[in-house]
Amino acid sequence: MDIVRSVLYIVLLVTAGVAGASLRGTWEPGAARRPPVATMATFAVVAVFSLLQLTVAPGLFEALRRDRAAIADGQVWRLVTSVVVQDGGWPGTISNLVALAVLGTLAERLWGTGRWLGIALAVQVLGGLWGLVAQPVGAGTSLVDFGLGASLAAAAVLLGTEPRSRGPAAVSLACAVALLVLGDIHGGAAVAGAAVAGAAAGAALAIRRRERA
Template sequence: MKKFPAATAAAFAVTAVPSLLQFALPSLETALRRDPARIADGEWWRLGTSLLVQGGGPVGAAFNLVSLLVLGVIAERALGPVRWIACYLAGAAAGQAAGTWLGLVDAGNSIGVCGLAGGLAVAVALGRADRFAGSVAAFYALLLVGGIFTGSVTVIVATAVIGAAGAQLIAHRNRLPLPVFPAIVVATGLVLAVLADLHGPALLGGAAMAGVVAGALGAAPRSAR
């Protein structure tokens, strides 16, 4: 039996409770979100608490929580709990640094999930994770591109197109070379970073952290290659 994904379960529980509670107490999101001006005034704890509430409304909250659960389980099986935590925190730190530098007032755990996607990209490149894990990480990274569009109709169309492409990516994963998946994640991270989207640095932060601990990942089973 595979080990219970303890890191994912713990992070999900800690994030889900305030993320859902904020809809009953709207002031909770305001009190905990990332606010560069308040952080500069000494409220540095917002860099941590802003990961526990969501700034994208019910849809954004649902997306972030489901992403944490799905990518979290896959990443924990590939990386193990300690590296999982390291990649999650690296993505969060890189995303928070970018968000603060850009002056973005917002909240959400998506930057932590980006760290997991980046970590998975490295795990796939090293043969530690299989094509399914790589395709899911690539799909998630591509979905983030939808956030750069403005206007409800444009966002819906872009998300639908990206979603359809991502579904095909997962469905036909066995026909694609394994390096395609980490390449998509890293390339998406670079594009988003250039476009001043904090998810870009978060993806790259997770990948960088996984690269730092790459020597300890160990050899992958033959079936994962």
């Protein structure tokens, strides 16, 4: 089962990236030239805390991780702080940061900084709440990575005009649903990201139609 989940992880993220890259034509004018501020800031904060956790301050993991018992005791902030520490060691940290850099940049080019932050916060909290059932103790940036990736896939399905964007997007979303059915925490984050982004993309589509009318 671990192999199946690993394959689903890789396929979901890669196809989401492909779908997101194909949406370049829908970016706002000048988006490609603007620095992805939210992505860069989040990357820096996660990198610093993760480096400290994995080297000189291992206690950060226990202090900031998602922990169902602690959250039930009132430490609700753990749903957010768990994003900056990692439960996958160095391999998990590196892969999470690479995914954040790639998918985060594509998502910020598409959604803009404000909506990027909204989607990231939503998937972190909603994915974390699902994690209280699926994985009561844990941490990592992967919830944001999967949520942003699924947001790109949802946008490609709704806003994409070419099969090369909609095909990979459909595969990515299918993987998200499969992970959710398997009770995987990343499936919850991905489905949440797709739902939030779907609403945003639907609103953008409605505006386009009104402008053409």
